[in-house]
Amino acid sequence: MRRLLIEGLLKAPLTEARPRDDDAMLAELAERLQKSVRRALGHSLSIRQVDAGSCNACELEIHALSNVYYDLERFGLRFVASPRHADVLLVTGPVTKNMREALERTYNATPNPKWVVAAGNCACGDDLFGGYANVGGVEKVIPVDLHIRGCPPTPTALLQGLVALMERAAAQS
């Protein structure tokens, strides 16, 4: 273990610079956040992730945000265990009918002001999964402030979206 720790001190960090802004996501945010409640947030957002029926590929990439390459927490973004502690719901999946109520209750348990990010093509309303078992997109159940596309979205895309959301939200205050 000593060797690992010493190497860790001597080597340059693996963590990468923040990704460049994505114009489409910035435009969506600019429009959405004009209408949102004004409030000083500081430069920090707490995120509660809700899997509403994803195949778990989105979860894998959301997990990757915490590895040393992306290191989400350096931007003031962190995942919390309860919707009661959250500013942002990060929702994945086509919203299965069996998860609809759980998603609604999670949303209602999140204090205002709150933002909802739909992550992944299913959550954004693509119709790969239709049929009797799916609602088909987060927007059909709760209001969405930002869409991050991809199947699954890359950690870079997720980071672009979340960092932009945080900065725009703080700028509104």
Add this chain to the structure above:
Amino acid sequence: MSFATTLLELGARIDAHQTGPRVAVDREVWWRVALEVAQGNVTLLALWSDGRDVHMAVLDEVEGEVSVVSLACPNGRFPSVGRTHPPAVRFERAIVDLYGLVAEEATDMRPWLDHGRWGVRHPLGAAKPDAAAGLPYAFLPAEGPPLHQIPVGPVHAGIIEPGHFRFHANGETVVRLEERLGYVHKGIDGLMRGAPIARAALLAGRVSGDSTVAIALAFARAVEAAAGVEAPPRAQILRAVMAELERVANHLGDFGAICNDASFSLILAHCGALREQVLRCANAGFGHRLMMDRVIPGGIARNLDEQGAANIRALVAHIRRYLPHLVRVYDNSASLQDRTVTTGILKPELARQYGAGGYVGRASGRAFDARRTLAYPPYDTLRFEVPARTAGDVDARVWVRIDEITQSLSIIEQCLEKLPNGPIAIAMDAALAAAVGQEATTLVEGFRGDVLAWVRLGPSGTIANAYIRDPSWLQWPLLEAAIEGNIVADFPLCNKSFNCSYSGHDL
């Protein structure tokens, strides 16, 4: 005499089935097979329906042969297999929910996938409209004055898939855990029906994202076998490279996550970096970090160039150099070992009874690996071992994963060494047009265990019916057994050491 030979004497062989025998039997033979399964002479792999028949896939472990037993259900009824063989219970509950067939004398009549939210009952059978008001669910009781219940989920504290766990605890000790799943049921069985093969392949790749290569491979191999074609040699080898990269990435991620669940975050940080390097290498070589939609019926969708192969070779060398340091930390940290050794023991008898695949079975003495026992290409030409242990605890499952990483690295190297030039896919259209109604069943080893896929081809390049069984089906019930008598605080460790798929199970 092998099981398949006996079976063929007792029933009528279905000629359309291209891989191993599928045999149509009467109720009496169905019941006899159920008893064979219950006695452990053959292993139940899956039990499913296409709406008309019920099918039971069984594995003869001595012969290494998969047979499918089918029973027509003209009256909408079939004799319950779960009555004598508990691993079949959830399969039957799912069949009842989806198709409305009746499992006669079933021991558990509660719905499983159907939570009463679909607005329809039996959506794939004689569908009836429903109020979608939600069905009540009675958890199995545990009684006694000091017991209390802990409900967890479906929305969990971490970044995890949804499912509900109901613990009955006596103080800190778990007396009974019962799972309630089905929250991420997307109706993939139904969506596959009549779907063009390209769309069905997309769905197969999204049954469980962490196993996208393995499940896409099982599906593609089933379609190819049904159509009587084989993917070109280069594609076969590159499929194995992708499958092993997927295995390494998942094992690395889970090794770190298990240690993190014991609050040992150092290994998570290092494994997280290694895992990221695997995904980046996959992205550079195959154009997608998880290699989704890269395995397609007929071959693969993206060739690996020289630079991509060189990256993978460098990655293999790097992990081989780096991982032993992490393993040494794991092995030498008493605080970590204290949490993993003797925690969450899965007894070998149960692993055998349930036909537990992957590291769950192999850590409890069931050394089955589809790559070895069924030796599908290119594994028939590769040298590798199937690591197994008998302790059955969290520690044993961690070690099996560590040992499997080493084996996978060697397999990747061997594949790159023998990688032939040539096409990476064949055109399937003519073969598919000539194979309407043909079927096949395949078994492919994913990181989590053996994935079963059955397909029946339809007209004009469609899938008539398909069924995919994720290994989690047979592992989830075992988690309930493994946690019994452990403290509640060790549940995350046990759960992560199994790492069953919710999406793969709920389908």
